[in-house]
Amino acid sequence: MINERYGKQYADGVLRRIGERVRQVARKIDGLGCRRGADTFLIYCPHRDDYKELLEKFSVGLSGEDSSQDRVRLRMGVYSMVDKHIDIERRFDRAKNAADTVKGSVSNPIGIYNEKMHESAILRERLVEDFRSSITEGCFDVYYQPKFDIRPDKPVLSSAEALVRWNHPEMGLISPGDFIPLLEENGLILELDKYVWRKTAAQIREWKEHFGYAVPVSVNVSRIDMLMPDLKSIFMQILEENGLTTEDIILEITESAYTGDSEQVISTARELRGMGMGFRIEMDDFGTGYSSLGMLSNLPIDALKLDMTFVRSAFGENKDVRMIELIIDIASYLHVPVVAEGVETEEQYRVLKAMGCDLVQGYYFSRPVPSKEFCRFLEERGAEGPVPVQRSARTYMSISGALAGEYEHIYYVDTVTDYYLEFGQGPGGELQILPGGKDFFRDALGSLVESAAEHDRGKLLETLNKENLMSWPGREETIVVPYLRKDGTKQRLYCLQTIRTRGSDDHHVVIGVRPDHGSADE
Incomplete structure (x- = not known):
């Protein structure tokens, strides 16, 4: 990071200063010091308790002549209760593991290796060792969580998501949160994903044979999977082995998968989705990565899957659904449905339905269940017959649509x-989500008024006072305020205007700022 921000010469100077400091301090405390590689330095010394003071000695003056800038932060890992039966390299590995636990922490830059870390490290090693035998012995079970289309009056089973569970022969059920990141770190995730894809395809075939039909099932495809050159042939073989088509399986690709090597990932996604194969692609965990509508417009996606953290946040203590409204708005602009996961209560279901969400999944309808338990959903769906889906017509302009037009700036208050x-x-004219804030009248209004010509500032302040704004939501008429805006040595004619976004909304107002295609010399 220092290399990228300040250049290699500056970074090399920092490393030299750290190395010199390590050499000096190691001598004073009767220890040995060395550089392990890259930006990692090691010290082997007698036991002590003043690690905080020691780290401060290393940290002073690392920025060089520009000592006023706190550009360099060090973190320290300590392995103090040393097991002398293990070799030196493993001892330092434990110290490094302790340092990694405080990565990104400003308040606590020192990690101490303890018994809990030791047990965690042993568990991780055990899981990696047992992975392949567990695959061979079928210890991984695929569960299915139903997704319901909530656009009709009564929710209708639409599809399902395949979720893997590790039923370890000795340790029992292991949480995916424990083993998925571990397998990704150790390059084993593709083996697990292929196992899940094959098990899912075989299960869909079995349901079709038994019920005469099945709903599509989405499977997770990681960024590592997307970089595999033979990914298309793997999926084609799985489909052929089970007599399925691309209509039977949906691919869920996380939003973060498009970061780094994005051109290759996007190219692979286009091939999987395009005429060659025809898979539908859901962007999983949407809202945690990109904020550019222009980028999203060019991605090959058929649905946006709302990250469950937004659902939890929206229905938490502050009851703030703004980000969900925005994501539904973006999906409307892209002409793709929104899937909300993590829906656990009737309130969440009803609010999401009223906001225009298309599909939901979560414990309110069902937890992930084994394939045998999922059969009851297929039986109920088969008995219902075809259900017409009616989309409610939107009678308002979307925020993303407004920005794709002539509005330069929009405030959602x-x-x-x-x-x-x-x-x-x-x-490129694409939507950019800028940092919002807690107080529109204190923060944003000031900069908006400041940009106006002096004789128009009073008019804007009077129009945008809180009492006025509280009367705007739900009003049919549009409020338009022309004003002159400073633009270097000239003044340009601008227009501040309310945008009707949701007729049923009684507490939000959307204010757009656009040029009025005129200018005036000062």
Whole structure:
């Protein structure tokens, strides 16, 4: 990171200063010091308790002549209760593991290796060792969580998601949160994914043979999978072995998979989705990565899957659904449905339905279940017959649609709490989500008024006072305020205007700023 931000010459100087400091301090404390490689230094010394003071000695003056800038932060890992039966390299590995536990922490830069870390390290090693035998012996079970289309009056089973569980022969059920990241780190995730894909395809075939039909099932495809050159042939073989088509399996690719090597990932996704294969692709965990509508517009996706953290946040203590509204708005602009996961209560279901969400999954309808238990959902769905789906017509302009038009800036203001979201146009005209804030009248209004010509500032302040804004939500008429805006040595004619976004919303107001295609010399 220092290399990228300040250049290699500066970074090399920092490493030299750290190395010299390690050499000096190691001598004073009767220890030995060395550089392990890259940005990692090691010290072997007698036991001590003043690790904080020691780290401070290493840290002073690392920025060189520019000592006023705190550009370099060190973190330290300590393995103090040394097991002398293990070799030196493994002892330092434990110290490094302790340092990794405080990565990114500003308040606590020192990690101490303890028994809990030791047990965790042993568990991780055991899981990696047992992985392949567990695959061979079928210790991984695939569970299915139903997804329901909530656009009809009564929710209808639409599809399902395949989720893997590790039923270890000695340790019992192991959480995916424990083994999925571990397998990714050790390059084993592709083997597990292929296992899940094959088990899922075989199960779909079995359901079709028994019920005469099946619903599509989505499977997770990791970024590592997307970089495999033979990924298409793997999927083609799985489909052929089970007599399935691409209509039977949906591919879930996380939003973060498109970061780094994005061109190759996007190219692979296009081939999987395009005429050659025809898979449908859901963007999983949407909202945790990209914020550019221009980028999203070019990605090969058929649905946006709302990350469950947004659902939890929206229905938490503050009851703030703004980000969900925005994501539904973006999906509408892209003409793709929204899937919300993590729906656990009737309130969440009803609010999401009213907001225009298309599909949901979560414990409110069902936890992930084994294939035999999932059969009851297929039986119920088969008895219902075809269900017409009616989309409610939107009679308002979307935020993303407005920004794709002529509006340069948009503020989305909650007139009750004063919270706001801010949007702007990127260099290509794409939607950019800018940092919002807690107080529109204190923060955003000041900069908006400051940009206006002096004689128009009073007009904007009067128009945008809180009492006025609280009367705007739900009003049919559009409020338009022309004003002059400073633009270097010239003044340009601009227009501040309310945008009707949701007729049923009684506490949000959307304010757009656009040029009025005129200018005036000062």
